[in-house]
Amino acid sequence: NSSERNAAEEVCRIVEQSKELQESAATLISRNSQEEASLRQRALALDSSIKRLHSYIASSVKKGNLDPKDAEKLVEELTRASYTLSEGDAAAFLPSKSYGRFLKMFLGPINVHATRKDVQLKVKEEYNNFRDRTAYLFLFFPSLLLLLRSWVWNGCFPALPVQMYQAWLLFLYTGLALRENILRVNGSDIRPWWIYHHYCAMLMALISLTWEIERQPDCSQKQKGIQLFLKWAIMQGVAMLLQNRYQRQRLYTRIALGKARRMDVVWGETAGVEGQIWLLYPILFVLQAFEAYVGLLLLKTAVVGVVSEWQVVTCGVLLIIMAVGNFTNTVKTLVSKSRV
Amino acid sequence: NSSERNAAEEVCRIVEQSKELQESAATLISRNSQEEASLRQRALALDSSIKRLHSYIASSVKKGNLDPKDAEKLVEELTRASYTLSEGDAAAFLPSKSYGRFLKMFLGPINVHATRKDVQLKVKEEYNNFRDRTAYLFLFFPSLLLLLRSWVWNGCFPALPVQMYQAWLLFLYTGLALRENILRVNGSDIRPWWIYHHYCAMLMALISLTWEIERQPDCSQKQKGIQLFLKWAIMQGVAMLLQNRYQRQRLYTRIALGKARRMDVVWGETAGVEGQIWLLYPILFVLQAFEAYVGLLLLKTAVVGVVSEWQVVTCGVLLIIMAVGNFTNTVKTLVSKSRV
Ligand SMILES: CC(C)(COP(=O)(O)OP(=O)(O)OC[C@H]1O[C@@H](n2cnc3c(N)ncnc32)[C@H](O)[C@@H]1OP(=O)(O)O)[C@@H](O)C(=O)NCCC(=O)NCCS
Ligand SMILES: CC(C)(COP(=O)(O)OP(=O)(O)OC[C@H]1O[C@@H](n2cnc3c(N)ncnc32)[C@H](O)[C@@H]1OP(=O)(O)O)[C@@H](O)C(=O)NCCC(=O)NCCS
Structure with missing residues (x-):
């Protein structure tokens, strides 16, 4: 039919x-x-x-x-x-730049190299947006914890909120490290140190998770380490916000120039960000000094014997390493730019 | 000149x-x-x-x-x-299948869809190899910890080795979850549950990191939870090894058939793995029952009051959820296969 x-x-x-x-x-x-x-x-x-x-x-x-x-x-x-x-x-x-073990370990042999330039720029833009969104949380969470500590918790952190925050931090840094590795494969000139910096931060978040959060009595004494850690986190948030503002501006300039060669952007490096650079670098240096200071304080609490966990010592050492690395790499960036 | x-x-x-x-x-x-x-x-x-x-x-x-x-x-x-x-x-x-929030969160809007079939198969093969390598470690690490506990550590775990193991577990599960999400984007028919299962396992590893590892006295009583957790991990290793053997065989059949349509593989599903299936499924069911049992034991230690941390209760609940999910999904797979 x-x-x-x-x-x-x-x-x-x-x-x-x-x-x-x-x-x-x-x-x-x-x-x-x-x-x-x-x-x-x-x-x-x-x-x-x-x-x-x-x-x-x-x-x-x-x-x-x-x-x-x-x-x-x-x-x-x-x-x-x-x-x-x-x-x-x-x-x-x-x-393309080699993938590195970090990406291979987490993703396997998948290709993350985008062929089209506009896709690459989109990835970079999204990375900036992501960092922007998180920078505010970076400021907000530790501030909230510190405030609640003195207003509600009578000077003593309960374990759970702090640990939830630390877990968030761990995943955030893992995400940032993955994204930056992907940007590198896609031709970003990001200095390897800024990626290592996030590996260090991942390690710190991980270690801080295993950090015992002492209860009464004496908690305010024994929680010095955590307090310092949170203060460092607030500082990171400030650094991130400043850096974001400045780097977003640079990316916009670059997108606006469209097909223009990068050279033109480098030549016009300071266009639109001139004012910010002179604000940014001094603040970065101050923050880096503060980072080293927090590291030293952590070491001191361990030496003096208030808290004697290995976690405190290791975090202190990591912070000092990060501060030194950040400082040298910021200076190197500055030097290579003044040479252009 | x-x-x-x-x-x-x-x-x-x-x-x-x-x-x-x-x-x-x-x-x-x-x-x-x-x-x-x-x-x-x-x-x-x-x-x-x-x-x-x-x-x-x-x-x-x-x-x-x-x-x-x-x-x-x-x-x-x-x-x-x-x-x-x-x-x-x-x-x-x-x-391609939608990316899901997990991939977007960690990787941003990068394309992980491979166009060429041979690349997709390579990704899948590498995933199998990765799982194979880790399955042995999965067996090795917790066994080592349990052995050292009774031979060297006098019945008491020291904190550091256990925590290092838990951190390894956390990163491993994160890697597996990322890779499986990528396989899904590349057309794998993996049931969503097996990915959720890894999210649950990630959460468990994370929680176990914050788990206080009690010292003397009474440690062997209070460390019951950790002991159970390690036994579950060994069991996971056994399940993984069996599953790997079986799934690798399937993939090889599929690669050998080359350009042959998947249908032929499904029709020839049992080719080469016939013997294994009848061994695999019963063992899986036993393991799943054991998983639920460990979950119940954890809940019991919490109820009886030997250990009363929230971590123990949560891990117990998670284990039971995972056992039930694994069981129902294994049965569903079995049913859908017997229908072909
Ligand atoms: C110093 C600094 C402002 C220089 O930024 P910059 O002018 O963009 O540096 P460059 O021109 O060398 O950048 C090269 C590339 O690396 C990227 N990049 C630079 N620093 C980066 C960082 N910290 N994280 C991620 N990407 C970064 C840039 O976006 C650029 O990418 P592109 O090649 O895709 O365009 C910046 O590196 C910075 O703020 N670093 C953090 C400083 C710090 O110490 N933070 C913690 C405070 S304790
Ligand atoms: C039950 C089981 C053996 C079925 O495997 P299977 O026959 O390959 O299942 P399917 O044919 O439905 O597989 C469809 C796809 O999902 C994949 N897949 C199935 N189960 C998977 C798992 N647990 N993890 C990752 N991928 C899995 C297969 O490789 C296949 O991929 P493809 O489409 O790219 O070829 C398998 O799912 C399994 O072993 N699950 C774990 C059981 C368990 O409970 N483990 C923990 C013990 S407590």
Whole structure:
């Protein structure tokens, strides 16, 4: 009958279509992987030519075969070519930075490298938004705990709220470390230290979770460590907020310039953030000094013997390491920027 | 001079090349996104046609317009078309499963969907290897702790080794949960429960970290909870090892069949694993019963008042939830398989 014929025809058509679609998809995928391989080769070759030529020019100038002024012009053109390569669409075909063990451990061998530039920028923007949202919580939670301690809890933290906060901190830092690793794979120039810094912070949050929260009597004495830890957290929140404001501005400039090469952004580095830089760096240094100070205080409480858990000592040492690392890396950033 | 002319020519060539490369890359990327969009549309349209036709055939049979035998044949063909779509190269262009909040929270809006089938299989294989490696550690660490307790530590756990183990557990479960979410995005049919199960396990590891590890006196009484927790962990290791052996076999069958449609694998489900299934399921049920039993024991120690921390109660409840969930989902899997 007609209903049967209809259905049979439809099924036929669909089987046909599914085969066609399968073929189109297979063709597209295999053609793509060929073309991508060829682009990858060209990008690599170009990258090494650029490097070779850079050193050729430098040595020619040294030998006196090349006028320094002319050389400068050539180098500038070369640098532009190199930025076209590293910041344009072709960048997707340059070998991406290695994944690192952290990403591999958590995610396995999945590809997190985005090919399209606008996707990469979106990822970065979302990272900034995420950090923004959390910076407020970063300020809010420890402040709340400290306030409740003196207003409601009679100078003594109960264990649960503090531990919930510490667990939140642990997951937050893990998320930040993962996201920053992903940004790195996608071509961000983030200094490795800022990622290590988050590993240290993860470790600290983890250790603080195992930290026994003493009850009465004497709790206010024995809880000194926790109090210091919370104060450090508030300080982190302030640093994050400032840093966010400044870096978001930079990203907007970069997106606004659209397809413009990064070079232009670096040259126009201070555009729009000039005022902030002179506020940001001094405050960062003050915060870093405070971080080291909190670390020393923690060590002191352990030495004096008020609290003698290994957790307190380890957290103190970690804080001092972080403070020193933050300081040296902030200075390095400052130096490399003043050189441009 | 000649050196200068040489360098200038080279630079010119490189600038030219970088522009060409940028253009090729841009062309490839934009052409790709167009073609991918069109494939995506075709895949979606085909998918909905298949669904429509399925229900049309069903209703025709009901109305008596279609002979049930003919209908069965049509449905079979339709199912094959649907597997070509969902298991072939075109699958990359079907909308991927939604990412879920867990992935978004930890990774941000990055794309973890692999387009190529062989990459997807590699991810899955690596996941199996990862689980294999960890399953041995899963057995080893808690066994070691329990042995050292009776041989070296005189019946009392020191805090640090236990906490290090618990921290390892926390990161491991986080990694597993992330990887399983990624597999899901890449088209795995993993039941959501097995992922929730890892969220529960994460929560348990986290809570166990805040669990005070009592010292002398009475430690062996008060450490009952930890002992039970470690026994549960050993059991988990056994379950994991068995499950791995069985699922790896299945994956190998599937890879060996290469481009064969999944349907063939489901039809040949028991090929190579027949013997194992009859061993696996009973052992799983025993383990699940043991899991619930451990949960009840934990609750008992809390009720009787040996240990009265909230951590013990919560872990007990979590274990019982996990046991019930595991049981129902194992049964559901069994039922849906016996139906094929
Ligand atoms: C010093 C500082 C302001 C410099 O920021 P900057 O001007 O953006 O630095 P750079 O130009 O070297 O940045 C290079 C890249 O790294 C990123 N980056 C720099 N510092 C980062 C940080 N701390 N976390 C994450 N990403 C960072 C930038 O966004 C940029 O990314 P991009 O290549 O994708 O555009 C910034 O590193 C900072 O605030 N660090 C934290 C300081 C600190 O001590 N915090 C804790 C207080 S105790
Ligand atoms: C019951 C069980 C053996 C069924 O496994 P199975 O036959 O592979 O199940 P299915 O055919 O439904 O699998 C569908 C998909 O989910 C995956 N999957 C099933 N159970 C999984 C689990 N527990 N963890 C991760 N992935 C799982 C399979 O690998 C398969 O993936 P694919 O679509 O990419 O091929 C398995 O789920 C299991 O061992 N679960 C754990 C049981 C348990 O209780 N463990 C704790 C003991 S207390």
